[in-house]
Amino acid sequence: MHSMALLGTNFSTIDWVIVVGYLMISLVIGLFVKQYTNSMVNYLGAGRAVGPWLGIATMTGTELGLVTVMYSAQKGFTGGFAAFHIAMIAGFVTLIVGLSGFIIVPLRRTKVLTIPEFYLRRFNEPVRVLGGIVLAAAGILNMGMFLKVGSVFIVVVTGLNDETYAVPFVMTGLLILVLVYTTLGGMVSVIITDYIQFVVLSFGLLITCYLAIDQLGWDHIFAKVEARMGPEGFSPVVSEEFGPSYITWMCVMGLVMCAIWPTALARALTMKSEGALKIQYSLSSVSFVIRFLIPYFWGICALVYFTSAPDKFAHFLAPDVEADVTMQAMPTFISHILPSGLLGIVSAGMIAAFMSTHDSYLLCWSSVLTQDVIAPLTGNKMDDKQRLFCTRLIIVLIGIFIWFWGVFYTNLGDIWDYMAITGAIYFTGAIPLLIGGLYWRQASSAGAFASLLSGCCAIVGLSPILNPLEKRIQELFLLNVEQGTLLTPARVGIATVLLTTVVFIVVSLLIPDRDKNGEIISKKLDQ
Amino acid sequence: MNIDSWIWIWKASLIGTLGVFAVLAVVVTIGGAYDVLQLLKSLKEPQDKS
Numbered sequence: 001m002h003s004m005a006l007l008g009t010n011f012s013t014i015d016w017v018i019v020v021g022y023l024m025i026s027l028v029i030g031l032f033v034k035q036y037t038n039s040m041v042n043y044l045g046a047g048r049a050v051g052p053w054l055g056i057a058t059m060t061g062t063e064l065g066l067v068t069v070m071y072s073a074q075k076g077f078t079g080g081f082a083a084f085h086i087a088m089i090a091g092f093v094t095l096i097v098g099l100s101g102f103i104i105v106p107l108r109r110t111k112v113l114t115i116p117e118f119y120l121r122r123f124n125e126p127v128r129v130l131g132g133i134v135l136a137a138a139g140i141l142n143m144g145m146f147l148k149v150g151s152v153f154i155v156v157v158t159g160l161n162d163e164t165y166a167v168p169f170v171m172t173g174l175l176i177l178v179l180v181y182t183t184l185g186g187m188v189s190v191i192i193t194d195y196i197q198f199v200v201l202s203f204g205l206l207i208t209c210y211l212a213i214d215q216l217g218w219d220h221i222f223a224k225v226e227a228r229m230g231p232e233g234f235s236p237v238v239s240e241e242f243g244p245s246y247i248t249w250m251c252v253m254g255l256v257m258c259a260i261w262p263t264a265l266a267r268a269l270t271m272k273s274e275g276a277l278k279i280q281y282s283l284s285s286v287s288f289v290i291r292f293l294i295p296y297f298w299g300i301c302a303l304v305y306f307t308s309a310p311d312k313f314a315h316f317l318a319p320d321v322e323a324d325v326t327m328q329a330m331p332t333f334i335s336h337i338l339p340s341g342l343l344g345i346v347s348a349g350m351i352a353a354f355m356s357t358h359d360s361y362l363l364c365w366s367s368v369l370t371q372d373v374i375a376p377l378t379g380n381k382m383d384d385k386q387r388l389f390c391t392r393l394i395i396v397l398i399g400i401f402i403w404f405w406g407v408f409y410t411n412l413g414d415i416w417d418y419m420a421i422t423g424a425i426y427f428t429g430a431i432p433l434l435i436g437g438l439y440w441r442q443a444s445s446a447g448a449f450a451s452l453l454s455g456c457c458a459i460v461g462l463s464p465i466l467n468p469l470e471k472r473i474q475e476l477f478l479l480n481v482e483q484g485t486l487l488t489p490a491r492v493g494i495a496t497v498l499l500t501t502v503v504f505i506v507v508s509l510l511i512p513d514r515d516k517n518g519e520i521i522s523k524k525l526d527q
Numbered sequence: 528m529n530i531d532s533w534i535w536i537w538k539a540s541l542i543g544t545l546g547v548f549a550v551l552a553v554v555v556t557i558g559g560a561y562d563v564l565q566l567l568k569s570l571k572e573p574q575d576k577s
Contacts, residue, residue, distance in 0.1 A: 033567075051558075051561070051562030051565055051566070052558070052562070053554070053555050053557075053558025053559040053561070053562050054558075054559045054562030054563055054566065055562075056551070056555050056559070057555050057556075057559040060555075081533070081534075081537040082533075084537050084540060084541075087540075087544075088540060091544075191566070192563060195559050195560075195563055198552075198555060198556070198559065199552075199556050199559075202548070202552035202555075202556070203552060205548075206545065206548070206549055206552070209545060222534055222538070226530065226534070230530075231530045231533075234530055234533035234534055234537065235528065235530070235533050237528075283551060283555075286544065286547050286548055286551050287548075287551075289544050289548075290544060290545075290548045293540070293541065293544055294545075297541060
């Protein structure tokens with residue numbers, strides 16, 4: 001990591017007071033709402049009593065995490081305005097899902113608390129347990145970078161000396177804070193802190209955009225990107241970083257992020273009515289655009305800002321700049337353009353975003369492991385109290401894991417691509433299970449089981465596996481193409497989705513579900 | 528599609544989305560506060576009855 005102390009920051013004592021004050025308020029809320037978490041339905045599903053406006057706030061609070069802001073800003077910094085297509089696709093797909101109720105409405109009617117619980121009701125116990133294991137494994141791996149990335153943001157914005165143990169120290173502090181109030185409050189505290197985060201961050205995002213445009217100049221931003229990147233900075237079709245297969249992959253990701261990814265679906269399952277659910281999703285489509293679009297724009301503005309002082313920011317502008325440097329571009333930029341006070345508010349909002357994503361993810365994976373793996377494997381004899389204890393214990397264990405992962409996994413690379421492919425281990429199998437399970441009567445348990453297993457092929461998309469594999473294929477077939485152009489994470493992801501879908505259909509038709517008399521049965525959950 | 532068309536699209540997308548989000552932020556802030564009160568009330572009710 002390059003020394004940020006040389007670059008300076010506007011972060012001052014007043015900003016520290018704002019940040020610490022905000023974190024203390026979050027902790028008090030966690031303690032206050034503990035009185036409402038007397039059952040698993042309240043702890044995990046907020047009593048299924050969330051109204052539409054709070055639903056939008058909490059959906060945004062969960063999905064607009066600090067890690068999202070960081071990886072999106074990185075994408076904007078490296079890909080320019082061409083990265084905007086990801087945001088527009090995400091918003092459009094969410095709007096379609098909201099208007100049609102595709103997946104979310106029939107799933108809510110089943111009254112399940114978790115995705116694997118749906119697997120149990122629609123398929124059978126082995127599918128539920130395997131689904132729970134795959135989901136939790138992919139999810140925990142997926143959030144492995146969160147703590148590190150969030151801490152890098154704080155260290156860069158505050159100007160803490162990165163030559164010391166600033167990042168691990170910040171990681172530890174943040175993790176303790178998140179663990180305390182997630183284990184105490186459950187979904188109710190998550191939802192209420194999501195709401196506060198929405199308020200703080202929404203206005204912080206908008207004001208920062210205004211200040212960035214005011215400082216750099218609206219037309220100047222576009223002109224500078226055009227001068228530096230040419231058409232590749234605007235067209236995702238011609239961009240080397242994106243291209244048609246990447247755009248197709250983003251269409252899949254758009255559906256996954258709003259209708260397949262369990263933390264988003266967990267919000268759908270807390271809504272008090274189908275009408276509220278549709279309103280939540282339709283209006284949240286704006287948030288699904290914003291959560292990418294604004295950070296992309298900040299990353300682009302950082303690029304423009306750095307090009308105005310190329311000597312000072314030379315390491316950001318080098319042709320072979322590394323991913324862990326581009327990740328620092330946005331926090332460096334905002335620490336320069338935001339005045340003290342406002343920088344504290346935006347940083348507090350970002351830390352809140354970091355915490356809200358963490359608590360939602362921790363709650364989601366721990367509840368899946370408790371409800372859908374441990375409870376079934378122990379004969380479903382655990383009572384509510386034991387399940388609550390187990391969920392809280394797993395939250396702490398996951399917290400310890402991501403701390404170690406953040407400290408020892410140093411090869412970050414492109415964060416968005418890493419997250420897409422780790423998430424794919426789960427969702428490539430889950431897409432056919434959810435859609436087929438809700439809309440296709442012939443979908444069978446054997447097909448579901450095989451589909452979940454074949455989804456694990458997505459792990460090939462991780463660079464430590466992908467790069468040697470691509471090299472080997474090139475040697476075998478005597479291909480002379482540039483490394484990284486033949487096999488890409490996007491192509492692996494699309495291929496895995498096709499594979500799981502075909503496996504699901506074929507195995508369901510070959511091995512249908514049968515009743516006790518051996519007769520073929522076709523299921524559809526009561527609606 | 529030429530570069531000017533892309534620039535126009537992204538300018539319009541950015542301005543349009545920021546505008547809609549600004550309105551949404553105000554509405555959700557007000558409506559969400561009401562929903563928070565309702566949520567706490569509904570969670571409290573079963574405890575009060577017992």
